[in-house]
Amino acid sequence: MQTNGDRAHLALARAKFRPVARALDDVSKDLKQDHGQSAILQQKSPMQPISQNACRVQYALQHPDEAPLSLTFVVVGDEADSVLLQGHERSGPSDSSADPGPVDQHVYRVDELDDIKAAVRDKITAYLSAL
Numbered sequence: 001m002q003t004n005g006d007r008a009h010l011a012l013a014r015a016k017f018r019p020v021a022r023a024l025d026d027v028s029k030d031l032k033q034d035h036g037q038s039a040i041l042q043q044k045s046p047m048q049p050i051s052q053n054a055c056r057v058q059y060a061l062q063h064p065d066e067a068p069l070s071l072t073f074v075v076v077g078d079e080a081d082s083v084l085l086q087g088h089e090r091s092g093p094s095d096s097s098a099d100p101g102p103v104d105q106h107v108y109r110v111d112e113l114d115d116i117k118a119a120v121r122d123k124i125t126a127y128l129s130a131l
Helices: 004-039 113-129
Strands: 042-051 054-061 069-076 082-089 103-109
Touching: 004 042, 004 054, 004 069, 004 113, 042 069, 069 113, 082 113, 103 113
Parallel strands: none
Antiparallel strands: 042 054, 054 069, 069 082, 082 103
16 A cells, blocks of 8 residues: 555656656657667556655567567656666567566666666667667
């Protein structure tokens, strides 16, 4: 059960993440011009609390018939002012027995939008180039 503090932190995390979500949309639009529909990043789950001061939202880039690229953003801190970006590329179909593949991660401040956009763009471009 969520407490008022949990709901308040979730609301704060959502508000702080909005500019990041818009930046992700911008990256998808830019990459769509070069790579088509396969470069569109889609939100796969709503933001949800995972601990007292951390909330997670997941995005995925799914290329038909290929292993999907998944990006998880964890908004952390008392002021929800940092974002942990975790990128993982599954080595097979999405099921519980599949190898999750390599995971890379980096922490950004939520106001470092250009750095976040560059990291996401690099991950998507590298993923699509490897197909």
